[in-house]
Amino acid sequence: MPTGVRRARCTVAVAALVAGCLKPNPAYDSVETDGGTVGSTTTTTTSTTSTGVVPTSSTGTTEVTGTSAVTTSTATSGVLPDMSSGTTDTTTGEPTSCWDLGIDNWDVSTLSLDPPGSSPMLTPDAKTLHWRAFLGNEWHVIRSARDDPAVAFPAGMSIWPTSSYQADRPAFVAGTQELFFDSPGGDIYVLPRDGDGWGTPTAAGGAQAFGIGHESHPNPTADGAVLLFQRDDGLPFGQFQLGFNFYQITRDPQIHATFPDVPPVKVSPSDPGFGVLACPALAPDGLRLFFGAFDSDGGGQGNPNDGRAGVWFAERDSLDGGWHTVVRSPSLRVAGFVTCPVAVSADGCQLTLQLFTIGPGPTETRLARRG
Template sequence: MRRAWAMTAAALVAGCLRQNPAFDGEGGTGGGSGGATTASSTTTSTTTTSTSAPTGTTDASTSSPTTSSSTTGVLPDMSSGTTETTGAPVGCWGLGVEDWAVESLGLDPPGSSPMLSPDAETLHWRAFLGGQWHVVRSVRDDPAVAFPAGASVWPSSSFEADHPAFVAATQELFFGGNGDIYVLPRDGDGWGVPTVAGGALAFGNRVESHPNPTADGATLLFQRDDGPAWGQFQLGFKFWQVARDPQVHPSFPDVAPVEVTPADPGFGVLACPALAPDGLRLFFGAFDSEGGGFGDPNDGRAGVWFAERDGLDAPWQGVTRSAQLRVPGFVTCPVAVSADGCQLTLALFTIGPGTPESRIARRG
C-alpha cells in the first residue's frame, strides 16, 4: 500500500512530477508518427495540478492503470540516441562542474521530464494532452540548435509516463508512473503493453521513480522513497540499481536491487538521479546540509551535485556540488545528460505553488 506523502517532500520526489498544463492538441492521439500538437488550446494553472505526489494516500489496489495496447499509427524511426558503450566518451567530462551555460528549454507542446538521448539529438518528455498523458518526441540534426516542436509517440489514459527514457539498443521505453517503474516494448510498427520493469524484489511496495537505463539497457538506476527523513521533509530517498542481460531477460530479474546512493559529504536529502549513458557518472539534486533542512526550501540551496565511479559495481567518488547549477527561488534537479557530458537537461520547480521550468545546460 502506498503511504501518504507530505506536500513538501512530494514535490522533491518527482522533480517535475506535477501535472503539466492541460493542453488539447490536434492529432495528439495518433501513434508513432502522431500529428505534431499545436498550442491553440487553453492551459490550466500548474499551481493546482500535482499528480504524482498527492497529499492523500494512493493505494495500489485502487489505482491500477489502464493497460494501453499498441497505437494505430506507425512509429517514427527511433534509432537516434544510440551510443558506443565500450569506451568512455571524452567530450566534456574533463571540464569542471561550473563550466555551464544555461538557457531555457522550450517544450512544444508544454510538458516536463525532458529526457535527452545519449547523442543529444533526441528529446522525450511527457505532456498532458486531451485529458491523457503522452510521451512526446522531438529530433534535431544538430546538437547545437534548439529542439523543434515534438509529436506524440505514445498516448496513455492513465500512466503518468514520467521521465520517459527510450533505449534504442533494446527498443524499450522506460517510464515512471503510479508508484512503479514500467517498461514499454516497441512491437513492430506499434507499442506492446507496458508492464512493471521487474519482479516484486526489484520493484517492491515503495514508491519508485526516475528510471535511468544505461544506453545498452543492461543497467537501470532508479529512486525509491525509503531514505531517512530530514529537516522539514517527512521522507527521504535512496538510489538503487538492477542489472540484466538484455538478450536473455525481457525484464529485470526478480532479485533484490543494490543500493547505490552516494555518500553524503554535505547534503541532507537527495533525489532526481540523472545517470550518464555509460553508467559511470551521475548528476543528482540535493539540498545543502546547512540549516538542517529547515527554512525556505526554494531559496536556492537545492541544486545539482555530481559523482563518478570506476565501474558499475564500484562506489561513487568525488561527490561535489555545482554552485552554478542552482537558482534562487527554485529547486533545481538534473534530468538527463548526454554521453559526452556536454549537455544536461534540468527541471526547476518550487515546493508549493509555482510554475515549473525546463532548462538545458551546455559546456565545452
C-alpha cells in the first residue's frame, strides 16, 4: 500500500490511539461503506447535568515545559450562551459541578446515535450532540438537541453533508458560530455558520500550525480562543509504529477567523505510566483534559484489546500552564476494547466515549455520567 494511503488509513476515524500502527497487525478497520467508517450503537441513556462557567481571561507569553515554541493565549470571560443548563445546587444556588467527584465515580451507558455514526462531540451545556454519519453515499454532520440534559438525545438531523471533507469529530463553538472538524487529508478545518446555512470550510490555521504532520481531534475552548489538537509526531512504542503529541494554538476569536501562522505549542501531559497517548477531550474552560492511553506495562506488547487502553485525566492551573495530577480512571476501560474519550461537558458531569478494537471488530459509543 502506498505510504500516503497507509498514513491516511492510520489516522482517520476513531482508531487514533492505534492509528493503524501495529507492527505485527494490519491497520484498524471499522465498518466501512464506500471508503467511509461508521460506528454502531444500540440503546439510549439518560443523565443529569448542569454546566459551569468559563474562567476569567488570562493573557501572557509562556513556554510550556518540554516544548520549543512560545505562545500568547487570550481567553474571554463570562458565561457563553450555551454554558448553563439551569440546574443548580440546592444549597448555594450556583451551577452544579462534578469536577470534585473524582475520575472513577462514573455511571456508563450505551449512547444511541440515530442515525448511526461516530465521534459524538458534546456541547458545553450537554444539550447538543454533533457526530459524523455516512448517509446517501456521502458524509454528513449530524446534530441532535435536547432541552433537558437528563433525557436521551432524540434522532438527529443532517446539518452539513459533504462527501469530500468527511468531517470527523465536529466541535461546534456557539459563541463564534463555528464548526471545527478534522479530515483524512490531515488538517483541521473551520466551517463558519452564515445565518441558517454554512459558509465555506477553510484550514483553521496556517501551514506552520496545520501542515507538517497529520493533525486531528480539534478541541476548541468554549470561547473559541484556544484550540488543542493531536499530531502524529510522537515516538514509537512497543508494537505501535508511531505515537502522538498534543498541541495548542491561540487567537482572539473576535478579531481573527483563523489561528495565526505560527508553530503551535506542544502540551502533551508527562508520562507517569502510559506508553502512548491519543484522543484528547479538552474541557470547555481549557483547564482539564481527558485522553486515551495505553498502560506502559509490558512495553506496549501483548493484546492491545485487553482493556489496558482506557481514559486518563490531567488538569492545569492556567491555559499556559503545564499539566499536573495525571492519573488514569480504572473504571473507564473495558476488556475487549480500546476506550477513547471524545468530549466532556463544562461541569464535568458528562463524558462521551468511543470504544473500538484494534483489528476488525465492533465499535460502541457510550456516555459516562457522574453527579
